[in-house]
Amino acid sequence: RKEVEQDPGPFNVPEGATVAFNCTYSNSASQSFFWYRQDCRKEPKLLMSVYSSGNEDGRFTAQLNRASQYISLLIRDSKLSDSATYLCVVREDTGRRALTFGSGTRLQVQP
Amino acid sequence: DARVTQTPRHKVTEMGQEVTMRCQPILGHNTVFWYRQTMMQGLELLAYFRNRAPLDDSGMPKDRFSAEMPDATLATLKIQPSEPRDSAVYFCASGLVTGVGTGELFFGEGSRLTVL
Numbered sequence: 001r002k003e004v005e006q007d008p009g010p011f012n013v014p015e016g017a018t019v020a021f022n023c024t025y026s027n028s029a030s031q032s033f034f035w036y037r038q039d040c041r042k043e044p045k046l047l048m049s050v051y052s053s054g055n056e057d058g059r060f061t062a063q064l065n066r067a068s069q070y071i072s073l074l075i076r077d078s079k080l081s082d083s084a085t086y087l088c089v090v091r092e093d094t095g096r097r098a099l100t101f102g103s104g105t106r107l108q109v110q111p
Numbered sequence: 112d113a114r115v116t117q118t119p120r121h122k123v124t125e126m127g128q129e130v131t132m133r134c135q136p137i138l139g140h141n142t143v144f145w146y147r148q149t150m151m152q153g154l155e156l157l158a159y160f161r162n163r164a165p166l167d168d169s170g171m172p173k174d175r176f177s178a179e180m181p182d183a184t185l186a187t188l189k190i191q192p193s194e195p196r197d198s199a200v201y202f203c204a205s206g207l208v209t210g211v212g213t214g215e216l217f218f219g220e221g222s223r224l225t226v227l
Contacts, residue, residue: 034215042220043202043218043219043220043221044154044202044216044218045218046215046216049215087154098144098156098159098166098167099144099156099216100156101146101153101154101156102153103152103153103154104153
């Protein structure tokens with residue numbers, strides 16, 4: 001079983017739609033969580049950190065459920081420019097502190 | 112605008128040849144990562160340095176891959192001999208990771224390797 005699992009998609013949604021992605025992680029020692037965005041043939045870039053109480057950044061809302069070991073990302077009022085692959089990332093905050101990336105969920109927003 | 116710089120951007124080589132990829136991390140960052148990305152496997156961690164010391168290279172095939180940080184401004188990833196299955200995009204990323212750090216990593220644009 002992979003440490004971080006995501007539905008690869010693609011999620012095809014119309015502009016203006018609300019879309020949500022989930023991600024599950026297997027290592028209960030994971031303490032820090034992030035969403036990265038990767039455009040086609042580009043490098044990943046940090047979209048937002050995920051805090052225990054949940055957090056919002058404009059149209060994006062991230063939630064963490066430690067009991068069930070999953071993280072979610074909600075995008076409201078989707079724009080064409082949101083089309084990308086969204087990578088769920090966890091970090092174990094003991095020892096290595098390396099970031100482990102999920103394989104990503106591809107989103108395609110259509111006009 | 113500080114950024115991670117990787118060279119080469121593209122490399123096509125023949126099986127058996129040596130390949131060296133280079134990375135200049137952002138000045139002041141204390142951690143450097145090498146990741147490999149393929150369609151099938153996604154982003155895989157190959158090696159990880161903190162303050163130039165190797166912390167983890169368990170994701171790297173030891174018989175052919177080696178990663179080093181000869182100084183704070185240069186990280187290298189070497190494949191010798193290369194094989195077709197090594198074809199992938201290799202990303203270098205740097206960050207400032209502390210006990211309470213955000214963990215944001217800044218990625219280079221990647222080195223796209225094709226081994227024929």
